[in-house]
Amino acid sequence: MAKPHDQKTNAMRVLDAAGIEYVSRMFECPEALSGIEVARLLDLEPERVFKTLVTEGRSGEHYVFMIPVAEELDLKKAATAVKEKSIAMIKSKELLPLTGYVHGGCSPIGMKKAFTTVADETAILFDRIVFSGGRIGTQIEASIDDLSRVLAVSTADLTV
Template identity: 65%
Template sequence: MSKEKEHKTNAVREMEAARADFTVRYFECPEALSGMEVAATLGQDPDCVFKTLVTQAKSGQHYVFMVPVACELDLKKAAQAAGEKAITMIKSRELLPLTGYIHGGCSPVGMKKLFPTFIDETAELYDRIMFSGGRIGCQIETPLPELQRVVPVKCADITVV
């Protein structure tokens, strides 16, 4: 079995199944790195590398938000984008049972269930963006429209200014 096959994740499989234009970037990483460290490791502009954050609204609905690794999610803007009164981050221990992914390896693609997903509008400024490939040490690089073919991602102003 090739080394690449050993590292295939649900996110990579779903991108392949959709015949999306994407590249998988693997890197050695014994433990979770910050998003800024991931961008530096891969020689990428941190503004085009996105972290995946999972939230829960006051209504009980879960939402996924993708923001550049150098930015923070604005919970008020996130709630407004989702049409909710209030949104909070889920607890780290809730991530794996809810999504199938661990902290530091959470991808918007290939979650156990498809949740409404939003990406910061700055993603539209880049030819290609990067996000977790579903495990620590795996990133997917793709044009935003390709991601949107696989997961219905809406663009919105969701970062802290």
């Protein structure tokens, strides 16, 4: 049986080190689910559950965007938010080497390198949002203000 500390992810360790209170929500999940399925499974409003998307700008810089799971990233709005001419989603096979996370378990916290991160402006409407905890089947609930204590995160209108 796994000890409680064995359940910790890099994202949780970063939050713990910063003294940030959060709720971890873990569930059995043999493979990645859609964000809407995760929201349904956890009985949460999809507007409050955010997915983490990793992109590459025309400049070659990488960016992380957090948007509600039922929404679609508007690439033009995203590019404007990070002052790029254009951005594109990275290929799934590039995610693990770049971030240290797998598809369906990519947390904005605890990546191999700190990337410019932008959350959809709707995140400020909630006391706490839910996002990947860094492992498939693990979600973290925390405030956007607390998230900004461990991550340089800004907000912008990002969805279609």
